[in-house]
Structures are given as structure tokens and as C-alpha cells.
Amino acid sequence: MTAVSSWPEALARLKAEVPDAITGESARPGVLAVLAVPAPSIRRLATWLRDEGTFSHCSLVLGIDWIDHMEVVYHLWSDALKGYLELSVTLPAEDPHVDSLGGVWGGAIWHERETWDLLGIRFDGHPDPRRLLMPEGYKFHPLRKSFELREPEELEVKSRHV
Amino acid sequence: MTDTTASTHSAGTTVVTHLHKGDSPAPEVPTEQILAVSAKEFIPLWKENLQGLVNKGMDTLTQPLFNWAGRNSLFPLHLGLACCAIEFAAGFGARWDAERFGVVPRSSPRQCDLLIINGTVTWKFSHKLITLWEQMPEPKWAIAMGNCATGGGPFRTAYSVVPGVDKLFPIDVYIAGCPPRPEAMLDGILRLERLIRERHG
Structure with missing residues (x-):
């Protein structure tokens, strides 16, 4: 198989070769497309996009707390298509978790650690599931909308060997 | 023989002294x-x-x-935490030249007797900062430089910032400013020198 040379061609092949991987497609200035992806098929889709779709670089993974649900957004860059592709995964507010893409793009590992640290979205199969910015033993996910300001005594992590 | 012995004092109160079993009462x-x-x-x-x-x-x-x-030879730890570290570094440059007061930054906490906390201290870094402080030999002093180290500064209510480094270990001199100019840092060091002379002279 040859690599794709344009985004419409890539999208057509994607729909044919990875069925049911996307549930919606929308446009946004600055990116090739925004694809809504169901959580169970994200790893399958990501592997195809890396190997066949020429999206060799995962530049960003971020989480959004919409209060009634959570969202994980991936930004992928393709050198051949000279553009970004945006993937959006909607997760439930209670116990949000999605497959890790750390095995597909190594660059996603730190972004996923940060998203877990600050928003509490679990990434199943993550190779290094530690906190990134807060100390180990920290009890909160502080960028959640439900997080409230607290006294410093609550935030302090007593163990010194972290 | 019992394991307690009672002796009556002149005032009439009774004091019961517990002894180990087998011990004779102490004379x-x-x-x-x-x-x-x-x-x-x-x-x-x-x-x-x-x-x-x-x-x-x-x-x-x-x-x-x-x-x-x-x-007259306070050696601060060469530690830069945030933007105050730029002023700290400028203080050791040619213009302010803190070395004329005998203040020479050292790279190992074991060679230092002064810890200048020049910047925002996060909860994650607080453990490392305490380790550095404990590695320094006595006698040692600490200066909180800038508003962040003094009381958390603009990040006082943040989820990740220690609101004042005196929550971790005692501080001798607080320098206000955001960031304080190198003159203020030198003034703080001279005040610490005066404090050492008055407290331990």
C-alpha cells in the first residue's frame, strides 16, 4: 500500500479500512478535520493513522472537563499532508478512562500523564502511570471543575521521599 | 513480698512506688x-x-x-527557583558584585551556610528543598527572597504552591518585592549579617 497524499483520500481510505472508527466529522479552521471517535476504537484508529495515514507525530493530548462529561482531544501532525488532525473522544464524567496511545506515539506518554494528574482521566495500558506535575501521594485532580480551593494543610504531602 | 511498696511521709500522705517484681525496695x-x-x-x-x-x-x-x-563569608546555595533567581544572578554580576561582602554561591549544600529561596516553591519541590536544607551543616541561615517565598505571592491560593516557605523550615530574613532588586537582596544579606552579630556575637 502506498501512503496517502491528500486528506480526502486519507479519509476515504480510513472509512473503508477502519470501519466504525469514527462517529462524526466536523471542520475547524487550522486543522484538516475534527473526528469524533468512540473510546473503544481509539487505539485501532491511532495505529492506522500512524502507519497508513502518515500522521507520525502526536503533538498534544489534552482533557476537558465539561462537568456532565469529559473529553480527550488529540492533535496529530502529518508531514506528508502538512496539517493537523484533531481527534475527540467523549468520556463519561464518572470514572473516565480510555486506551493509552503511549505505545503508538511515545510523545503521548507525558501528555497522558499530565491529563491523568490534573483531570483524573485514566489511560489504560499506560507504560508509566505516575503523576507528572503534582507530587506522588497528592489526593486531588486540581483542574477538575469540582475541585475547590483548600487549606495548605490539606494539600501538603507529608512523605519526603517522593 | 509485693511489687509495690508504700512509705508514709511526715505529712501523712502515702506515696506508692512501683517496683519490678523481685526487686528489693530502694534504700x-x-x-x-x-x-x-x-x-x-x-x-x-x-x-x-x-x-x-x-x-x-x-x-x-x-x-x-x-x-x-x-x-562575613556567608556562602549561599546556588539554587534558582523562579524569576527572583535572575535578580539573584544579577546580584553576583559585575554591577552589584555581592562577592565584595564575602557572599559566594556554592553548588553543594554541604559547603553552604545560607539558603536563599528565590522563587515560587511548589509542593512537589518542597521535599527536595527540605532535603537541601537538611544537608547543609550547622550553623545555617535562610532568606526568603521575594513575595512567593515569603507568603506565596500571587499564587498563594493555588493548588500547587507552598504559601510561604516558612511552612517548611525557619526563615531568618524576609525580602519583599516581586522580584526584589539586587540591592534589596544585598540589603537582606547585610541585615542577616547584623542579625548574626546581634544574636550570636
């Missing part, structure tokens, strides 16, 4: 007898005390010298 020694030390026993005691007295005298004589040497 009561009158205070006068303890205090009455013969001259034979007194001389070695006096010699020991004389040694202590000599040591203390030497300390009294050398303390001002060591204090003078220590306060």
Missing part, C-alpha cells in the same frame, strides 16, 4: 548525704569541671572571631 538516701562529698571525691570532679570551664572559656574567646569570620 532512701537523705539529700544531705548525697551533697556531702568528701574532698577525695571532689578533686576529680573539680578537674572535670575545670576542663569544661577551659573549653567554655576558649569558646567565649573564639566565638567573636568565628562569628566575625562566619558572618
Whole structure:
């Protein structure tokens, strides 16, 4: 198989070769497309996009707390298509978790650690599931909308060997 | 024989002393007898005390010298946390030249006697900062430089920032400013020198 040379061609092949991987497609200035992806098929889709779709670089993974649900957004860059592709995964507010893409793009590992640290979205199969910015033993996910300001005594992590 | 023994004092109160099983009750020694030390026993005691007295005298004589040497050669840890570290670095440059006060930044906490906390301290870094502080040999002093180290600054209510580094260990001098200019840092160091002279001189 040859690599794709344009985004419409890539999208057509994607729909044919990875069925049911996307549930919606929308446009946004600055990116090739925004694809809504169901959580169970994200790893399958990501592997195809890396190997066949020429999206060799995962530049960003971020989480959004919409209060009634959570969202994980991936930004992928393709050198051949000279553009970004945006993937959006909607997760439930209670116990949000999605497959890790750390095995597909190594660059996603730190972004996923940060998203877990600050928003509490679990990434199943993550190779290094530690906190990134807060100390180990920290009890909160502080960028959640439900997080409230607290006294410093609550935030302090007593163990010194972290 | 019981494991407790009771003795009646002149006032009429009863004191119960717990003893281990099998122990005989300790003989009561009158205070006068303890205090009455013969001259034979007194001389070695006096010699020991004389040694202590000599040591203390030497300390009294050398303390001002060591204090003078220590306060005029404060070695801060070369530690930069945030934007105050830029002012800290400028203070050691050609324009302000903190080295003329004997202040030389060192790279190992074991060679330092002054910790200048120049920036925002996060909860994650607080453990490392305490480790650095504990690695420094006594006598040691700490300066909180800038509003963040003093009281958390603009990040006081943040989820990740220590609101004042004095929550971690004692601070001797606080320097206000966001960031304080190098002159303010030098003023803080000179105030610390005065504090050392007054407190331990």
C-alpha cells in the first residue's frame, strides 16, 4: 500500500479500512478535520493513522472537563499532508478512562500523564502511570471543575521521599 | 513480698512506688548525704569541671572571631527557583558584585551556610528543598527572597504552591518585592549579617 497524499483520500481510505472508527466529522479552521471517535476504537484508529495515514507525530493530548462529561482531544501532525488532525473522544464524567496511545506515539506518554494528574482521566495500558506535575501521594485532580480551593494543610504531602 | 511498696511521709500522705517484681525496695538516701562529698571525691570532679570551664572559656574567646569570620563569608546555595533567581544572578554580576561582602554561591549544600529561596516553591519541590536544607551543616541561615517565598505571592491560593516557605523550615530574613532588586537582596544579606552579630556575637 502506498501512503496517502491528500486528506480526502486519507479519509476515504480510513472509512473503508477502519470501519466504525469514527462517529462524526466536523471542520475547524487550522486543522484538516475534527473526528469524533468512540473510546473503544481509539487505539485501532491511532495505529492506522500512524502507519497508513502518515500522521507520525502526536503533538498534544489534552482533557476537558465539561462537568456532565469529559473529553480527550488529540492533535496529530502529518508531514506528508502538512496539517493537523484533531481527534475527540467523549468520556463519561464518572470514572473516565480510555486506551493509552503511549505505545503508538511515545510523545503521548507525558501528555497522558499530565491529563491523568490534573483531570483524573485514566489511560489504560499506560507504560508509566505516575503523576507528572503534582507530587506522588497528592489526593486531588486540581483542574477538575469540582475541585475547590483548600487549606495548605490539606494539600501538603507529608512523605519526603517522593 | 509485693511489687509495690508504700512509705508514709511526715505529712501523712502515702506515696506508692512501683517496683519490678523481685526487686528489693530502694534504700532512701537523705539529700544531705548525697551533697556531702568528701574532698577525695571532689578533686576529680573539680578537674572535670575545670576542663569544661577551659573549653567554655576558649569558646567565649573564639566565638567573636568565628562569628566575625562566619558572618562575613556567608556562602549561599546556588539554587534558582523562579524569576527572583535572575535578580539573584544579577546580584553576583559585575554591577552589584555581592562577592565584595564575602557572599559566594556554592553548588553543594554541604559547603553552604545560607539558603536563599528565590522563587515560587511548589509542593512537589518542597521535599527536595527540605532535603537541601537538611544537608547543609550547622550553623545555617535562610532568606526568603521575594513575595512567593515569603507568603506565596500571587499564587498563594493555588493548588500547587507552598504559601510561604516558612511552612517548611525557619526563615531568618524576609525580602519583599516581586522580584526584589539586587540591592534589596544585598540589603537582606547585610541585615542577616547584623542579625548574626546581634544574636550570636
